[in-house]
Amino acid sequence: MTLESLQDRFTETLDTLPGSPSVRSARENAMAHFSQVGFPTRKLENWRYTDVGLLASSDFDPAKTPLETTLSASTRAALAALNAGDEAIVLVDGIPQREPGTWPKSEGLALTPLADLWSRADILPQPESFEEAPLAAVNTAFARDGISISVAAGCRLAEPVHVIMVTSERTSNAPQPRIVVELGEASELSLMLYLIGNEAAPAWTNLVTQVDLQPRSKLAIHRVQELGSKDVHTELLSARVRDAASLEASYIDLGGQLVRNDIVVDLIQPEAECNLYGVFLADQGQHVDNHLRVDHSAAGTVSNQSFKGIAGDRGRGVFNGKVVVHRDAQKIDAKQSSDNLLLSEHAEIDTKPELEIYADDVKCSHGATVGQLDERQLFYLRARGLSDSAARGLLTFAFANEVLQRLSTAETRDRVARRVLERLPGKLDWDELL
Amino acid sequence: MLKIKDLHVSVDGNSILTGLNLQVNAGEIHAIMGPNGSGKSTLAQVIAGRDDYDVDSGSMTFEGADLLELAPEERAQAGIFLGFQYPTEIPGVNNTYLLKAALNAQRAARGEPEIDAYEFMKLIKDKIKVMRIPDKFLTRSVNEGFSGGEKKRNEILQMLVLEPKLAVLDETDSGLDVDALKVVAAGINSLKHPDRATILVTHYERLLELVVPDHVHVLSEGTIAKSGDRSLARELDERGYDWVRAEVRSG
Ligand SMILES: Nc1ncnc2c1ncn2[C@@H]1O[C@H](COP(=O)(O)OP(=O)(O)O)[C@@H](O)[C@H]1O
Numbered sequence: 299m300t301l302e303s304l305q306d307r308f309t310e311t312l313d314t315l316p317g318s319p320s321v322r323s324a325r326e327n328a329m330a331h332f333s334q335v336g337f338p339t340r341k342l343e344n345w346r347y348t349d350v351g352l353l354a355s356s357d358f359d360p361a362k363t364p365l366e367t368t369l370s371a372s373t374r375a376a377l378a379a380l381n382a383g384d385e386a387i388v389l390v391d392g393i394p395q396r397e398p399g400t401w402p403k404s405e406g407l408a409l410t411p412l413a414d415l416w417s418r419a420d421i422l423p424q425p426e427s428f429e430e431a432p433l434a435a436v437n438t439a440f441a442r443d444g445i446s447i448s449v450a451a452g453c454r455l456a457e458p459v460h461v462i463m464v465t466s467e468r469t470s471n472a473p474q475p476r477i478v479v480e481l482g483e484a485s486e487l488s489l490m491l492y493l494i495g496n497e498a499a500p501a502w503t504n505l506v507t508q509v510d511l512q513p514r515s516k517l518a519i520h521r522v523q524e525l526g527s528k529d530v531h532t533e534l535l536s537a538r539v540r541d542a543a544s545l546e547a548s549y550i551d552l553g554g555q556l557v558r559n560d561i562v563v564d565l566i567q568p569e570a571e572c573n574l575y576g577v578f579l580a581d582q583g584q585h586v587d588n589h590l591r592v593d594h595s596a597a598g599t600v601s602n603q604s605f606k607g608i609a610g611d612r613g614r615g616v617f618n619g620k621v622v623v624h625r626d627a628q629k630i631d632a633k634q635s636s637d638n639l640l641l642s643e644h645a646e647i648d649t650k651p652e653l654e655i656y657a658d659d660v661k662c663s664h665g666a667t668v669g670q671l672d673e674r675q676l677f678y679l680r681a682r683g684l685s686d687s688a689a690r691g692l693l694t695f696a697f698a699n700e701v702l703q704r705l706s707t708a709e710t711r712d713r714v715a716r717r718v719l720e721r722l723p724g725k726l727d728w729d730e731l732l
Numbered sequence: 733m734l735k736i737k738d739l740h741v742s743v744d745g746n747s748i749l750t751g752l753n754l755q756v757n758a759g760e761i762h763a764i765m766g767p768n769g770s771g772k773s774t775l776a777q778v779i780a781g782r783d784d785y786d787v788d789s790g791s792m793t794f795e796g797a798d799l800l801e802l803a804p805e806e807r808a809q810a811g812i813f814l815g816f817q818y819p820t821e822i823p824g825v826n827n828t829y830l831l832k833a834a835l836n837a838q839r840a841a842r843g844e845p846e847i848d849a850y851e852f853m854k855l856i857k858d859k860i861k862v863m864r865i866p867d868k869f870l871t872r873s874v875n876e877g878f879s880g881g882e883k884k885r886n887e888i889l890q891m892l893v894l895e896p897k898l899a900v901l902d903e904t905d906s907g908l909d910v911d912a913l914k915v916v917a918a919g920i921n922s923l924k925h926p927d928r929a930t931i932l933v934t935h936y937e938r939l940l941e942l943v944v945p946d947h948v949h950v951l952s953e954g955t956i957a958k959s960g961d962r963s964l965a966r967e968l969d970e971r972g973y974d975w976v977r978a979e980v981r982s983g
């Protein structure tokens with residue numbers, strides 16, 4: 299949808315979007331901002347390798363009102379296959395399915411549909427860093443709903459909370475969901491986030507996840523993206539991490555045609571920490587771009603970015619990781635690594651770790667590699683009798699598995715491992731590899 | 733079993749082997765000795781099918797089949813085992829998985845079914861005892877973080893599980909202390925069989941005191957410069973290699 303029709307659609311639907319007057323004015327500001335900057339183009343440094351022109355030229359419509367949708371049999375089967383348990387929170391086209399009583403109940407855990415929260419109180423979307431992720435402004439303007447997950451101070455949830463986002467099969471589908479995660483002091487939560495698409499109707503999902511971690515809290519987000527082969531996915535994870543709190547995120551991207559993940563973390567108080575991991579598998583026609591920015595705004599903060607990419611056929615991948623160490627943020631430790639495997643001569647991966655340092659007592663390391671499988675390792679395995687394809691599949695899987703094994707539930711880890719193996723040469727059996 | 737005739741091998745245009753002849757029959761143990769850089773590892777790797785090396789001319793057959801036509805895995809499946817001088821570390825690939833995948837690949841090539849999980853574990857437990865390898869090595873990544881000696885024992889463990897017809901062991905003895913050398917020698921000797929053969933590539937005579945060779949060859953300047961029985965190994969140990977080179981030069 300062109301910028302012009304997007305503006306028109308905003309004017310037409312604004313009255314139907316949920317929220318208090320202040321939420322409404324936040325939407326208007328966001329739309330005004332986006333009207334100025336427009337869809338990002340490759341002329342912008344941050345978008346050099348990723349062309350989202352497709353969004354402006356296709357008929358994706360973020361304003362489309364959600365219907366009572368029934369999911370197709372294949373989508374329901376995909377949902378069931380996740381094995382995420384009966385208590386999983388399902389969002390269809392960004393709208394939480396309210397089946398009272400089925401959402402997890404746990405002391406200190408509050409789960410609320412965002413539409414309710416926005417109407418009841420002046421809870422504004424956090425001022426997004428639209429500069430980093432301009433499409434987050436579209437989400438702020440059009441978001442209809444989503445889920446708020448908050449954990450009370452001192453509560454450590456033993457079981458992960460599962461959130462599943464699916465898209466229905468309607469045309470020009472462009473959900474703009476939002477997830478808000480707030481952890482009270484010294485609380486702990488593990489969040490499993492699944493993104494599932496379908497092959498019948500391509501969708502553009504434009505997700506914003508806001509995270510606020512109070513002192514000494516701990517959040518782990520494991521996000522598994524298995525969208526359809528024609529789906530577009532853009533996403534901003536925006537996190538503020540306070541005093542000695544820690545954020546771990548692992549991003550696994552297997553599906554989608556065009557995927558752009560922005561992860562923006564501000565370590566705003568001393569000793570705050572983040573560990574960001576990712577792995578993608580991009581085959582024919584797929585493009586996956588991971589764009590990270592970590593701000594060390596306080597002393598003693600620690601960050602680690604470790605992303606892996608695997609591109610086969612004509613797959614394309616991008617890693618752009620930035621670490622900014624602000625003035626007076628002394629004694630910080632920042633690590634960045636981007637390791638990439640090209641499985642075909644037509645595949646391409648661009649990687650760019652960046653450091654901006656305005657303090658003097660810092661420890662930073664970064665490394666980036668783009669290469670093929672190690673010939674010596676391949677020969678060793680073949681000399682033991684493994685076929686060339688089994689050896690290639692095994693080495694590629696081992697490369698990806700460093701990230702996959704971080705998935706905190708065994709069901710998800712096993713399922714994702716199988717999905718990855720299916721797409722690698724040799725078609726190795728996960729049960730044997732275990 | 734193995735027949736190598738007039739083998740010429742080069743890397744990036746540099747000749748390494750220049751007309752090498754070697755015949756190994758079933759039931760035999762051959763030792764190949766020679767100074768550093770004489771081409772011993774090149775020979776071992778070429779037998780196993782490493783394609784970094786160009787075979788410019790000559791022939792190499794194994795039980796009548798043209799080895800040069802076979803991929804490395806086909807050679808392994810035919811019963812050739814290379815014990816690497818520098819075993820490769822493979823992070824993320826489980827040692828036991830490799831043993832099982834290797835064994836099953838060879839069984840499949842012979843038309844046999846996959847080994848039963850229980851039988852396999854029994855076999856492995858047996859063999860690690862022979863090699864004095866602690867259980868915990870089974871769950872570790874292949875060779876990752878292993879000491880030099882542990883890597884060599886792991887190579888022999890793989891050999892014991894695969895029971896190859898022809899084992900080519902490239903300096904499996906180097907970097908081993910006396911006790912580890914005894915363990916490795918016992919492992920090699922346990923496979924001794926009239927249908928099997930072994931080529932030991934080594935610098936030192938001390939392994940040959942424990943695994944007694946039928947033939948000893950000196951590889952020098954790209955060819956087998958001299959062959960003899962085990963007494964040649966002792967002579968080399970005492971006198972070094974220079975005299976062999978001198979003998980070759982003076983014809
Ligand atoms: N991959 C290679 N590329 C270039 N030169 C090589 C390579 N492998 C071996 N060589 C050279 O070939 C010669 C023989 O090496 P090698 O077979 O390793 O000897 P040895 O095992 O007897 O010590 C040496 O001069 C070595 O430098």
Ligand SMILES: [Mg+2]
Pocket residue numbers: 772773774817903
């Ligand atoms: Mg050598």
